[in-house]
Amino acid sequence: MTTKKIVLQIHLWLGLLSGLVILFLGVTGCILAFQREIESATQPYRYVQAEARAQLAPSVLQPIAEKQLPGKHVHAVMYQGRERAAEVIFYHYDLATNTISYYYHVYVNPYSGEVLKVKNMDTDFFRVVTMGHYYLWLPAHIGQPIVASATLIFVVLMISGLVLWWPRNKAARKQRFSIKWNVRWRRRNYDLHNVLGFYMTWLAIILAFTGLVWGFQWFAKGAYTAAGGQKDLLYTEPFSDTTASRAAVANAPAIDQVWQKMQVLYPTAEAIEVHPPESAASPIAANANPDRATYWKIDYRYFDQYTLKELPVDHVFGRFGEAAFADKLFRMNYDLHTGAVIGLAGKILMFFASLIAASLPVTGFAIWWGRRRKKSPAKKVVSTLEPAVA
Structure with missing residues (x-):
């Protein structure tokens, strides 16, 4: 078999294996794309x-x-x-x-x-x-590996799809960038699969890679290390000094003093959040967000609940201004996944990327099923298959 035929078989069977999960992730991704806008318009109690x-x-x-x-x-x-x-x-x-x-x-x-x-x-x-x-409504330890594995397969599908899409010559190149509408439905379906798959691939790779950061710890750590990261990716709480005198902050509740301090430090913040201590040794955590529409620029700060002294941290969730490139990139993961990092235009792009991603298993299955139904011998059918993106 030629290289493209081997890639085609890999592409086909991986697509059949993961198609339903990819379809589901694409549809739910579309629903979630404009969550903030829909909530703001439909929930007056906000x-x-x-x-x-x-x-x-x-x-x-x-x-x-x-x-x-x-x-x-x-x-x-x-x-x-x-x-x-x-x-x-x-x-x-x-x-x-x-x-x-x-x-x-x-x-x-x-x-x-x-x-x-x-x-x-x-x-x-x-x-x-x-x-x-995130979890297909299954327990997290079951659903997350399934979603993450399907996402990893999707990356392979995108790469193999590009190999199959690549035109053999100049004449074939003209057919790879546009959809023919005035043709039989099978040809139109093939073009929808092939052409839309190509245009969507570049955004889908971002969707998939940011999804894998949540799905696999080894992927998150590898990507973070490759970007030059040196901190702990997991949130670990610093400890308050339980031996200190509580009288140091007795003139007002400690959580109120932290809230007031955050207002002074961040007078233009669009959101300020304070966390009561979880235990006797926990700090008062606080954060300030300059932009409610995103998360990556949030400043996270931690204060001793008895002395209000600020506590240092050694993980990526600290002050944004002190974050290294890898820390900022990791913190940007959610906003990259949703497209919010570049505003409404990014959300629109990711919406259509999710929509096309959801369509690819459907159009890909239709191509495979249609060719199975041909009356020609199986050997002849395989020899005349055209490469497609799934």
């Missing part, structure tokens, strides 16, 4: 009327929200500007079972303390879709 008075401190909002969900632990209090509701986030991850015990957002008017909405994130539409996109 907004409040701006007032001249000061917003209520985290230590005030926390017990208001806790009354709505007694017995549950507050993970963070987030402020997103003067015209948006404050969000009190309840979240608990059970290390024993590696599952999320609960996840809620309580939306509170930051001026009056009025509770606007209690949302169980386990029933939120976009979170349900996200869990499908």
